[in-house]
Amino acid sequence: MSEVLVVEKVRKAFGSEVVLEDISFRVPVHTATVFIGSSGSGKSTLLRCINLLEQIDDGIITLDGQEISAVEANVDEVRKKFGMVFQAFNLFPHKTVLENITLAPIHARGIEPEQAIAEALELLARFGLKDKAEQYPDRLSGGQQQRVAIIRSLALHPRMLLLDEITSALDPVLVNEVLSLVRDLKSDGMTMLLATHEMGFAKQVADEVCFLHKGRILEWGAPEDLLESPKLPETKDFLRRVHEAGRL
Amino acid sequence: MGRNSGDSSGVTPYDFGGQWQPSSHELARRASRKKKNNRNAIIATLSSVVVLGSLAIVVVTSPGWKSLSDTFFAWAYGVEVLPKIILGFGTNVVLTLIAGSSVAILGLTIALLRTSRSPALTPFRILSTIYVDLFRGIPMLLVILLVGFGIPALRLQGVTNNVLVLGTIAVIITYTAYVAEVIRSGILTVHPSQRAAARSLGLTHFQTLRHVILPQALRRVTPPLLNDLVALIKDTGLVSILGVTDAVRAAQISSSRTFNYTPYVMAAIVFLLITIPLTRFTDRTLRKSIERQNAQGNA
Ligand SMILES: Nc1ncnc2c1ncn2[C@@H]1O[C@H](COP(=O)(O)OP(=O)(O)O)[C@@H](O)[C@H]1O
Numbered sequence: 058m059s060e061v062l063v064v065e066k067v068r069k070a071f072g073s074e075v076v077l078e079d080i081s082f083r084v085p086v087h088t089a090t091v092f093i094g095s096s097g098s099g100k101s102t103l104l105r106c107i108n109l110l111e112q113i114d115d116g117i118i119t120l121d122g123q124e125i126s127a128v129e130a131n132v133d134e135v136r137k138k139f140g141m142v143f144q145a146f147n148l149f150p151h152k153t154v155l156e157n158i159t160l161a162p163i164h165a166r167g168i169e170p171e172q173a174i175a176e177a178l179e180l181l182a183r184f185g186l187k188d189k190a191e192q193y194p195d196r197l198s199g200g201q202q203q204r205v206a207i208i209r210s211l212a213l214h215p216r217m218l219l220l221d222e223i224t225s226a227l228d229p230v231l232v233n234e235v236l237s238l239v240r241d242l243k244s245d246g247m248t249m250l251l252a253t254h255e256m257g258f259a260k261q262v263a264d265e266v267c268f269l270h271k272g273r274i275l276e277w278g279a280p281e282d283l284l285e286s287p288k289l290p291e292t293k294d295f296l297r298r299v300h301e302a303g304r305l
Numbered sequence: 306m307g308r309n310s311g312d313s314s315g316v317t318p319y320d321f322g323g324q325w326q327p328s329s330h331e332l333a334r335r336a337s338r339k340k341k342n343n344r345n346a347i348i349a350t351l352s353s354v355v356v357l358g359s360l361a362i363v364v365v366t367s368p369g370w371k372s373l374s375d376t377f378f379a380w381a382y383g384v385e386v387l388p389k390i391i392l393g394f395g396t397n398v399v400l401t402l403i404a405g406s407s408v409a410i411l412g413l414t415i416a417l418l419r420t421s422r423s424p425a426l427t428p429f430r431i432l433s434t435i436y437v438d439l440f441r442g443i444p445m446l447l448v449i450l451l452v453g454f455g456i457p458a459l460r461l462q463g464v465t466n467n468v469l470v471l472g473t474i475a476v477i478i479t480y481t482a483y484v485a486e487v488i489r490s491g492i493l494t495v496h497p498s499q500r501a502a503a504r505s506l507g508l509t510h511f512q513t514l515r516h517v518i519l520p521q522a523l524r525r526v527t528p529p530l531l532n533d534l535v536a537l538i539k540d541t542g543l544v545s546i547l548g549v550t551d552a553v554r555a556a557q558i559s560s561s562r563t564f565n566y567t568p569y570v571m572a573a574i575v576f577l578l579i580t581i582p583l584t585r586f587t588d589r590t591l592r593k594s595i596e597r598q599n600a601q602g603n604a
């Protein structure tokens with residue numbers, strides 16, 4: 058199986074605080090790798106480093122065999138190959154749903170507006186949001202907003218998706234519509250890297266789960282192994298706490 | 306349908322076509338609300354007439370009223386000098402338009418400079434910070450005097466001595482410092498994740514500014530910028546100190562000839578005719594902008 062993303066020995070520090078250390082993993086095509094770990098363990102920083110929103114301090118990141126962490130890599134070109142969705146404040150509040158989706162295709166990819174609009178409407182229709190095309194984001198529920206954010210990243214035909222805790226700012230009742238969209242994309246063969254707190258969801262979509270603890274990957278493996286019979290005390294401890302929080 | 310209409314006739318307010326009809330209960334409520342509103346309007350009118358009326362009577366019957374009205378409200382004289390004042394006000398309007406548009410462009414440029422992180426722009430960033438601190442801290446009248454009288458005193462070759470031009474430049478220098486700060490604060494209030502979202506979509510730095518950051522920033526600072534516009538219109542009157550014949554200067558000339566202050570009052574009224582509607586408009590814009598932000602907070 059060919060690898061889309063390869064991360065080797067990546068390190069990232071903010072000043073003297075080391076946030077990521079010796080991070081290595083691979084994401085084969087059509088698979089999903091899920092990062093779990095407590096808040097502050099470095100999940101967001103890792104995704105931001107991969108998308109070149111942060112500069113790494115050591116290591117190599119390659120996308121389809123090309124080193125994107127190279128100094129001469131074209132940052133804007135690289136970012137178009139990733140579809141990134143954040144926890145919150147994703148959409149541009151001054152633009153309609155349709156304008157949110159077509160902005161980057163028109164300006165970053167140079168697609169004709171008519172074509173960008175047609176493609177956007179097609180995506181919206183596919184995910185049941187066509188009637189929201191002319192609405193502003195503040196008229197949408199949180200779940201609809203996150204779905205539009207995912208669609209917006211799909212409009213760039215990304216090589217893979219980077220999803221950073223896309224449901225943690227949502228009401229529990231809205232989480233499912235977003236997760237089911239991600240599941241659909243997974244079954245369509247989209248390659249993805251996710252950070253999530255939803256262990257049930259991780260079990261469903263992940264091909265591999267990595268447990269991030271204080272900036273290091275402590276344990277990794279198939280979801281049924283790592284989530285059901287973790288080996289390390291840190292992993293057990295984290296999963297127990299997530300479980301308890303879920304029961305509250 | 307499980308809903309008790311509270312209607313004494315026992316007829317449901319929903320007819321079979323699903324058309325809603327207000328119940329008799331609701332109709333009664335509306336009638337009594339309307340009555341209450343009418344009563345409130347009558348009370349407001351009465352109390353205003355009594356309070357403001359007695360205030361007017363106190364002023365008009367006071368011993369100094371006669372000389373006061375002769376000195377400030379000699380309407381016949383006021384009407385006589387009005388054309389000159391309006392002609393002078395044309396200068397204020399032109400000055401406002403020229404200064405206003407220059408300030409908008411320069412202020413935006415300096416705000417962008419100060420918020421940019423490009424290393425090549427570091428010297429400009431330092432210079433613009435010094436400039437903004439300096440000119441926000443000096444009374445504008447001093448800047449007008451320094452530029453308007455100071456520059457001609459240098460007797461520089463090819464530099465204008467036209468006081469109108471120099472006065473306009475002084476106003477632009479001062480207001481650009483204010484407006485740059487207002488716009489910069491607007492840029493800083495746009496959440497950093499908006500930039501991250503735009504950049505992660507592959508938009509360049511300038512595309513992000515142009516399509517994502519600036520539209521949100523400018524919309525947020527529209528009310529304070531409109532306030533600055535009102536202040537600018539009034540402050541154009543300060544260039545009269547250089548001898549520019551604007552509305553203030555025109556009033557001063559008429560007034561000093563007759564030792565009557567009615568021309569000043571006329572000039573004030575001319576300014577108010579422009580500034581009051583603009584102030585109302587600013588208020589409405591501010592209210593809308595707050596409503597919009599509240600709506601976003603609820604989303
Ligand atoms: N821009 C930054 N400057 C300094 N420290 C940061 C910055 N971003 C993140 N950090 C720190 O990096 C650590 C990991 O944060 P983050 O990647 O957001 O974790 P997670 O997403 O797993 O909650 C935290 O200790 C956080 O304080």
Ligand SMILES: [Mg+2]
Nearest residue numbers: 100101102222
């Ligand atoms: Mg995070």
